[in-house]
Amino acid sequence: MTVNTDGLRSPRARRRRHRRGEGALLRDEVLDATATLLAQRGDGREVTIRAVADRVGVTPPSIYRHFTDKADLLRAVVEARFEHFRTVMRAAEATSTAPCDVLRRRCHAYVRYAHDHPGHYRLLFSAMDLGPAPLGLTEGREHPGRPAFEDHVGAVTRCLERGKGPHDPGSTFIALLLWTQLHGIADLRISKPEMPWPPAEDLVDAALAALALR
Amino acid sequence: MTVNTDGLRSPRARRRRHRRGEGALLRDEVLDATATLLAQRGDGREVTIRAVADRVGVTPPSIYRHFTDKADLLRAVVEARFEHFRTVMRAAEATSTAPCDVLRRRCHAYVRYAHDHPGHYRLLFSAMDLGPAPLGLTEGREHPGRPAFEDHVGAVTRCLERGKGPHDPGSTFIALLLWTQLHGIADLRISKPEMPWPPAEDLVDAALAALALR
DNA sequence: TGTACATCAGTGAACGCGCGTTCACTGATGTAC
DNA sequence: TGTACATCAGTGAACGCGCGTTCACTGATGTAC
Numbered sequence: 428m429t430v431n432t433d434g435l436r437s438p439r440a441r442r443r444r445h446r447r448g449e450g451a452l453l454r455d456e457v458l459d460a461t462a463t464l465l466a467q468r469g470d471g472r473e474v475t476i477r478a479v480a481d482r483v484g485v486t487p488p489s490i491y492r493h494f495t496d497k498a499d500l501l502r503a504v505v506e507a508r509f510e511h512f513r514t515v516m517r518a519a520e521a522t523s524t525a526p527c528d529v530l531r532r533r534c535h536a537y538v539r540y541a542h543d544h545p546g547h548y549r550l551l552f553s554a555m556d557l558g559p560a561p562l563g564l565t566e567g568r569e570h571p572g573r574p575a576f577e578d579h580v581g582a583v584t585r586c587l588e589r590g591k592g593p594h595d596p597g598s599t600f601i602a603l604l605l606w607t608q609l610h611g612i613a614d615l616r617i618s619k620p621e622m623p624w625p626p627a628e629d630l631v632d633a634a635l636a637a638l639a640l641r
Numbered sequence: 642m643t644v645n646t647d648g649l650r651s652p653r654a655r656r657r658r659h660r661r662g663e664g665a666l667l668r669d670e671v672l673d674a675t676a677t678l679l680a681q682r683g684d685g686r687e688v689t690i691r692a693v694a695d696r697v698g699v700t701p702p703s704i705y706r707h708f709t710d711k712a713d714l715l716r717a718v719v720e721a722r723f724e725h726f727r728t729v730m731r732a733a734e735a736t737s738t739a740p741c742d743v744l745r746r747r748c749h750a751y752v753r754y755a756h757d758h759p760g761h762y763r764l765l766f767s768a769m770d771l772g773p774a775p776l777g778l779t780e781g782r783e784h785p786g787r788p789a790f791e792d793h794v795g796a797v798t799r800c801l802e803r804g805k806g807p808h809d810p811g812s813t814f815i816a817l818l819l820w821t822q823l824h825g826i827a828d829l830r831i832s833k834p835e836m837p838w839p840p841a842e843d844l845v846d847a848a849l850a851a852l853a854l855r
Numbered sequence: 856t857g858t859a860c861a862t863c864a865g866t867g868a869a870c871g872c873g874c875g876t877t878c879a880c881t882g883a884t885g886t887a888c
Numbered sequence: 889t890g891t892a893c894a895t896c897a898g899t900g901a902a903c904g905c906g907c908g909t910t911c912a913c914t915g916a917t918g919t920a921c
Contacts, residue, residue, distance in 0.1 A: 447884050553832050611825030637851040661917050
């Protein structure tokens with residue numbers, strides 16, 4: 428949404444429309460625009476079809492050529508963002524091969540992601556619905572966050588196994604406990620920015636040490 | 642909001658209006674109705690002036706005799722709910738005097754509160770704004786959650802001091818770390834109910850053990 | 856005890872707004888001949 | 889190479905809705921005399 432000095436919405440510069448056969452390109456532009464509007468703190472209810480259309484430089488009805496309704500659009504954004512989140516987590520592992528170092532890098536990346544993209548973080552981990560529709564669970568299909576969660580459990584398991592026996596049946600429990608800890612750090616920093624927070628890295632490292640994951 | 646079998650809103654039974662001089666009673670009824678509407682998962686944007694009025698059995702303009710606008714109403718609810726939350730925490734300590742037992746009871750009560758009143762929990766610890774206005778920090782006045790936070794830091798400090806020297810300068814750090822852990826447990830259970838969560842008590846006890854708070 | 860009146864709790868109707876969505880359309884562009 | 893036409897990306901105007909809020913009002917009730 429372009430806002431001029433009077434605070435009024437002004438139309439974006441008229442864009443060239445796509446050539447015939449390239450209409451599908453708009454779909455990605457709409458997804459990107461929605462993600463951008465979502466990036467700063469907020470949830471699905473703050474993002475309107477009109478604002479998305481305005482940002483893309485198109486009129487609202489155009490959106491409906493690619494998404495059946497608003498819930499469909501937001502669901503697509505959630506899926507794309509979960510994929511992006513997983514990519515960021517994996518990239519954070521860098522070239523490290525030591526299991527506990529890999530885990531530590533992932534944990535730091537987790538809270539950094541929430542800090543850098545609070546709107547997206549909330550959409551993935553805090554939003555309970557998409558306004559009209561329930562989030563995530565596209566009935567029948569698996570939850571879009573499942574792969575990322577499995578990566579997490581795997582990373583915790585490998586760190587726990589270092590030196591121990593083959594498989595610890597309690598590693599899922601530890602993985603969940605660590606996840607809730609990371610979520611708490613990430614989420615409260617977003618919702619209570621006025622608190623005297625120590626550096627997120629320190630909290631994460633203290634948590635890993637407490638859980639014997641270092 | 643009363644909903645009949647067709648899902649349509651139907652007017653509440655007409656209530657007797659308050660006697661002259663007792664108009665202020667409506668204020669409390671409005672606060673209660675707003676809190677009730679907020680109790681189930683949701684945030685301030687889901688609660689409308691009209692729904693509150695309907696629940697009280699009064700017309701929307703009546704609300705404005707007691708609150709200047711919607712943000713003012715929600716701010717009052719936040720304050721009342723923070724007080725109630727603090728009362729619940731203190732009551733949970735029961736008659737126990739052992740510092741770490743007191744802390745443990747408080748932690749269990751924390752996640753139980755979130756489970757029992759997800760909407761209120763989110764309003765206090767997860768909501769970032771009240772729709773129109775920013776939440777909490779009524780400029781100049783102290784944050785309404787401050788007393789409860791200080792109770793928490795105190796409980797952690799007393800548990801840490803058991804046996805140790807007089808005052809641990811890192812007890813605020815530990816208190817924040819524990820709080821984020823509790824928030825993560827409480828909040829993710831609300832937003833991700835489809836996950837295979839172990840009993841909240843087990844997660845809390847494991848967290849306390851990890852932080853050497855038992 | 857009776858009555859006029861000021862007070863005050865609450866009403867009813869309306870406002871302007873932004874929303875999601877629908878519908879008939881326009882006009883540029885690629886293709887067939 | 890030129891032209892008629894089908895296709896398809898995107899438009900413009902409108903809809904019905906629920907919202908927060910305003911405003912002039914009504915009518916029950918307590919009080920003064």
